[in-house]
Amino acid sequence: MGQSARAADEQLGAAVLRAQGGDEQAFETVYRMVQPGLLGYLRGLVGDDAEDVAGDAWLEISRDLGRFKGDGTGFRGWSAVIARHRALDLLRRRKVRPQQSPYGSELLELPGAGDTSAEALETLATERALALIAELPRDQAEAVLLRVVVGLDGPSVARVLGKRQGAVRTAAYRGLKRLGTRLAEQGVTDGTPRTLGGAR
Template identity: 60%
Template sequence: MSGRVTTRIEPPDQSLEVALQTAQAGDEVAFRTIYRDLQPRLLRYLRALVGGDAEDVAADAWLQIARDIRSFSGDYDRFRGWASTVARHRALDHLRRLNRRPETSVQIDELTDLVARDDTERDALERISTDGAVALIGALPRDQAEAVLLRVVVGLDSKEAGRVLGKRAGAVRTAAYRGLHRLADQMGERPAHGPDGE
């Protein structure tokens, strides 16, 4: 492994842009397409916030997303940010109701990715590594954990992650950098660039 930790944001597939527009017009198949793309990411994010209650919180979030999708305005990147904001608000509401801190332990069987089943071994290894990664990220200070999850797991850029968290993009980049730096220290690696690198 190299001594470098990076946060690479993947641009959305054009078909997801089209699916979003079609879902906004009421197409259920298109809505399922965006759900399949975003649900695994939101679940990982929510697991770090609310632990084992992530699926229930995600279900509440998706009810609101489905209800309000027609009024949403923007591209798919903005939609991921908006959906993450909805999920975060549902998670915070849930935590307030329970009046407890979020759990950080995640069971492998709780990670239900909707991925193609062509390589069972690869999928199993991915889930195991995801389980460990989410647990490590969840152990970070909350601001760092959320910044890392939104940037790396959900795939938001720092500006959109800042909208979700109600912070400036620079503050999100710094929190993500510090979180990745702390994770790299735990794993014996060091980030190669400072907080200004995208």
């Protein structure tokens, strides 16, 4: 996994370079590699507006692509900053605290195990995980999302959030632990029941 993540970032870096040279297909590659992480990050920040915010972010990314300098991981960080600014703009406009869950409560309920197809269960788990993250304090939610979902390394997360690495590390750990506790309580795992020291 470590190898493949590194390989993916190298591939992304190469695609960015070609896109900067005008290669449209390379830009599509960049989009497909970056968009899922951005979207997950934005889901946690702004909920259902994530697609719109991501669209705005990509307009800016497309326009300023020539300014970027760095490798694949750097590009993830650069684009995350752009997406973040758009998301914060939106939050400022609608004056809603981002940690409020944008999802309906039905998503937070346990799935009826057995009568749900694996696919639907996974979709549900996906939604639930992102919904739960939106309930974390904002600094924890962002640190977790940028680390795990966007795939940034520690220094990049710190740069995106404008905080010290130590603070970001602490926030990410606390957020993950709290999230894991919630997931364990709700029995949401990878589809197969999982026991965690009596946490269920």
